[in-house]
Amino acid sequence: MTRNDTRLGIWLMVTTTFIFSMQDGLSRHLAETYNVWMVVMIRYWFFAAFVIAIARRQAGSVRAAARSAQPLLQAFRSTLLALEIMVMVLAFVFLGLVESHAVFACYPLLIGALSGPVLGESMGWRRWLATGIGFLGVIIVLQPSGGVFSPYAAIPLLAALMFALYGLLNRYVARKDDAATSFFWTGTVGAIVSTAIGAWFWETMTGSDWILMAMLCVTGALGHYTLIKTYEVAEAGAVQPFAYLQLVFASALGLVVFGETLRPNVVIGAAIIVAAGLFTFWRERKARSA
Structure with a gap:
């Protein structure tokens, strides 16, 4: 049963973004110490158990829960998310939390740009203009310090593209399947895909790192739980803008814990990306209400 409590929904979204930021920090540490593929695999094992429950x-x-009118599409979108998580954690290792999240913040703009070919939705010139400005922000973030773009800069951009497509497919499958079915496929198929990859890269972990891995698994499940509760108590339109706080929390974690630096172009570019994303979201909400 849903209810409309915007204030509680906002606080739940803020809590969710904080939890996911801590999860990103744990993922970065463990993936640097061991490898991305094994870390994501173990994380998905716990997530699958949570999803089944x-x-x-x-x-x-x-x-x-598994009964679906479109099983192939459900399997594809679930596989896409598992691979996107691996790509994003890889970005944390090579670029750090600050710059990875600054680039990844453009995914709402990609959702708008891809909504036409994927869902058949139309987008006005204002939203197209905001999307173009947002990608100018991406270019500013990726401004090379030595005159040459690092190939690693493409990693979080690829993750953003994959996550945008995943988000659009969520809308598409929702036309025939309910949320419980999609959630089930997300966890179970993701666990199968990540195991098929990660099992080849198993490494022995220390006792203390198993504790961190357990914390990673718990934060993953807890974050999804609070996200579910967020949309149960409040409308998506009222709480979605606060999802950008994950950029703030993850950047703070990168600066304080991992000793990352905050270059001026990253701040300026991220601000442009977020502003363009908020404008695009506002225009979409206004168009739907009209």
């Missing part, structure tokens, strides 16, 4: 509670049984 939620599905049994919401749908009544695992079989009911």
